[in-house]
Amino acid sequence: MKPATATAGIATGTAASDLGRVLAQRERRFAAALLAPAFMALLATTTFPLLFLIGTSAFRMDLAMPFADGFVGLENYRTLLTDDRFWSSLLVSLVYTGATVVLQVALGLALALLVMDMKRGQGWFRVVAILPVVLSPAVVGMIWRTFMLAPEFGIVDYLAINAGLGSKNWLGDPLLAMISVIVIHTWQWTPFAFMVLLASLASLPEDIYEAARLDRASAWQRFRRITLPLLRPAIVMVVIMRTMVALTAFAAIFTVTGGGPGTATEILNLYAYRKSFTELSIGYGSALAVALLIVTLLISGVLFALRRAK
Amino acid sequence: MTAKRFRFVATMIITLIFLLAWVFPIVWSVLNSLKTDQDVLAYPPKLIFQPTLEAYRDVLFGSGSILPNLISSFVISIGTTVITMLMAVPAAYALARLRFRGKKFAGFYVLATQMLPPVGIIIPYFLILRNIGWIDTYQGIILIYLSFSLPFAIWLLVSYFEDIPFEMEEAAYLDGASRMRTLWRIIIPQVRGGIAVTIVFVFLNAWNEFLFAVVLSGNTVRPVTVAMFNFVSVEQTLWAKLAAVSVLAMLPVVILGIIAQKNIVKGLTVGAVKGGGRR
C-alpha cells in the first residue's frame, strides 16, 4: 500500500542531511557564542594561572632578594621533600581535615536524626542553621578569637574558669590552638552537614519505615539497615565537599592563630601562603601550592573511588 | 511512658544546646557591639548593661571609618555578581540545552577548575597584577573572583535550565522566534527564580572571600573582611568597635541567607550532585 515514490538517490540524501548538518552547525555556533565569554574567563583565571604556577615553581623567585632569581628546575621540589615544615604542615592539614570532617558529619547526622523526629521547632533549626554557614570565615574567626576565646572575659575561658579548669591560653598553647581551630571550623560548618542530611532524610519515603516496623525491625535496626544505606550518597557527598574546603581552609585559621603558635596550626595551604606572601619566596611557595594541588587530587581521587564503590 | 518522656526531655536539651551554640557567638557579638569597651571587658561578662550606639558611630563616622571598606565590599560583590551573571547565564543555557561536541568535557572542565586551590591561583595572579599595576584595584579583585564565582554560578544555573521542558523551545521556534529571542523571551523569564538565587549566592561568596582580598587589597580597595584587622593589633584591641564592624560585615549576608533560606541546600551542594562522578 506504500505510495511507490522511492526515487532514492544521491540528490535525495544530500538534501536531507543538509538540513541536519545546517541545524547541527547552527547549534554548535550558537553554543560557542554563548560559552565563549565564560570559558575565556575561566581559562584566564584558572587554567592559565595553573600553568604559570607550575612554571614559577621551577624558579627561585624571591621578592626580597630579586638578584638571586633564576631557573632551578626541580630544586624547589627537592627542597620540599627534606623540609620538616612541609611535612609537619601536611600532617596538620590531614589532622585538621580529618577531625573537622568527621565531627561535622557525626554531629550533623546526629542532630538531623533528632530534629527529624521533632514535631515542632524544626523551623527554628532551619533558620538558625543558616546563620553560621553564610558568614565569612574571616569574621567567624575574628569573633572566636576575641569574644569567645580571649583569656578571662572570652566566654569559653569564662566557662572554663567556672568549671574549675582555670584560665587557659586557648590560642597560645599548640594543642589547645589546634583544638580551637578545629572547633571553630566545626562550629561554622556542622549546620551545612545538618541541613543537607536533614533534607536527604526528609526525602526518604515514609512507607519503607512503616514496612520495616511491620517487619519488627527495632529503631536501631531501622537506622543501621535502612536509614544509613539510603543516606550514604548524601553523606559521601558532604564528606567530599567538606574535605575539599577543609584542605584549602584559609581565613578560618589565618584570622584566629595565623598558623601559630609557631607552626602548630599551619596547614599546607597556609604554609604556601606564608612562604609566598610573608617570606616572599614565591618560587618555593609555588612548589608548595603544586604539592597542595597534588594532595587535593589524590584525596579527592580516593573519595570519588569510595563514592563509586558499592 | 516515662521512658518516652525521658527521651523527649533529652532530645529537647541536646537540641537546645546546639541551637544555643550556634546562636550565641553571633548574639554575643551583637551585644558587645552595643557596649562600651569597659563593659565588654567586664568580668564576669555582663549580660545586662546600658546599650549604646557609640561603637557604631565611631566605626562609621569616626577617624579610620570603615565606611569606605563597606563601600569597597559592595562594589566588589556587586561587580563580581553582575559580570558573573552576564557570562554564566548564557554558558549555563548552552551546557544545559544545546547539543554540541565536547559538551561533556566542557561541563567537566567547569567542575575541575574548582579543584585548583585558591592559593595556587593567587600566587601567579599576584605577580601578573603587580606587573600591570592592578594590585589594589577593583578590576584586579573582580577578575580573580571570577575563578570561583563562575563555575559555581554556571552549575547552579544549569540545574534550573534543565528543569524547563525541551518542547518550550521547539514551540517558540515553530512560532517563529530566533534562538536568541527564544532564550531571552521564553527561557530566561522562566528561570527568574533560579537567577535570583544564583545572584544571592554569588554576592554572598564574593562578600565573604578573604584570601584573594588580603593579597590584592591596599589603601584604595580594602573590603571590610580585611579592614577588620585594623581593630586587632599587637598593642591593643578595640573591642566594641571590632564587634560593631563584625556585625556590619555579617548583616548583609545574614539578610541574604534568610531570604534564600529555602534554596540554601541547593546552593551549597551545587555541582556535587550533578558533577563529581557522573559527568
Next chain:
Amino acid sequence: MTGRGQVRFEDIVKMHGEFSALKGVSFDIEPGEFFALLGPSGSGKSTTLRILAGLDAPTSGRVFIDGRDITATDARDRDIAMVFQSYALYPHMSVYENIAFPLEMAKLPVAEIDVAVKDAARKVKIEHLLDRKPGQLSGGQQQRCALARAIVRKARLFLLDEPLSNLDAKLRMETRAELKKLQRSLGVTAVYVTHDQEEAMTLADRMAVFMAGEIQQVGRPAEIFAKPNSIDVAAFIGSPPMNLLPARLADGDVIIAGHRLKTAMQAAGERDVVVGIRPGALRIAPDGLKARVELIEDLGDTKVLDLDCAGTAMRIRVGDESVPPEGAVISIAARPQDIHLFDPATRRRL
C-alpha cells in the same frame, strides 16, 4: 484556504546512530485532510511528525509541502503550526500573550494581532480567560489555549502531537468532537499523532499505521478496520482486538480445532494460515465451533465473552440476546467475508 497544505513524504529514513527510527517512509496527505499517524510508542509516528515540522532532520529522503521540496527548509520558514503533547504553553505569559506570540514574531501590527487573538480565542471558547496565566487554567483550558496559539497564525499545516492524552476520559471525548469540527470549519490540513486507535478511527479522514519504523498501511479508518493488511495492524486496530488463531487452510475452508469454517477465499491446496475474526463478527450459532465460556465482561450495552476454544483463547462480543452462563459450552460461527486470513511467515494478508 483549501488547496494549501498538501504533504508528500518520499522514502524518509531516520537513523539515531545504529538504530533506525524510520526505515523508508512514504505517504501523501491531501489538502484539507485530517490525517492521523497511528502506532504504538516507539513506532516512529512522532519522529515522522517532527521531521514534517522541521524539528528533526531526516537522514535521507525528501519532504514536500505544496509541491515544494522543503527537506532542507528551516522549521520557522515552513509555515507550520503545532500543538504539543505537553501544550508547551509559556508559563510566564498570559493566555493572550501566548496566543499573540507567533504573530508578534511575525511582526504583525498590534491592532491586527489583537483582532486575530480574540478571533482565535473565540473559536476555542476561551475568550473569557485571556488575562489568566497558564498555571491558573484547568487541563482542558490549557489544551484550548494551545490550540488557539496554533490556529491563530493560519498556517497551512496544523500538527498535533497526542493533544488529548493529558485529558481525562470524558473531556477527551468532548474535545475530540470539537477538534474535528474546528478542523473542518478552518479547512486546514491536520496531521495528528496518536497511539489511541479509537481516537484515530473517529477523527481521521485517512490514517497511516506505524509499526517499528515502517508504515504498515495507509487508508481510510473504515477501510483499514475492514481489511487490515497484516497481522500486526489487525491486532492493533479494534477493541477488543481481533481474535487471531493458527489454523489450516484447505480448499477455501479453514480448519480450527477440527471444525471447518467457510471463507471467501477461492484457493485450492493446503497450507498453514493465521485466521483473524473480530469479536463483533462472531455469532452464537448452531453447529459451529465449540467453545467454553470462561468469563463474562459486562460493558453495559454489550458483553464480551472470554472463550476457550480447544485451548486457544477467543473473545466474542454479543448484544442483548440471551447470554449463556459462565462455564457453558456454546457453538460459534462467522460469515465467510468476516474471516481474515494471514500468512504466518510474512504476516501479510492473503
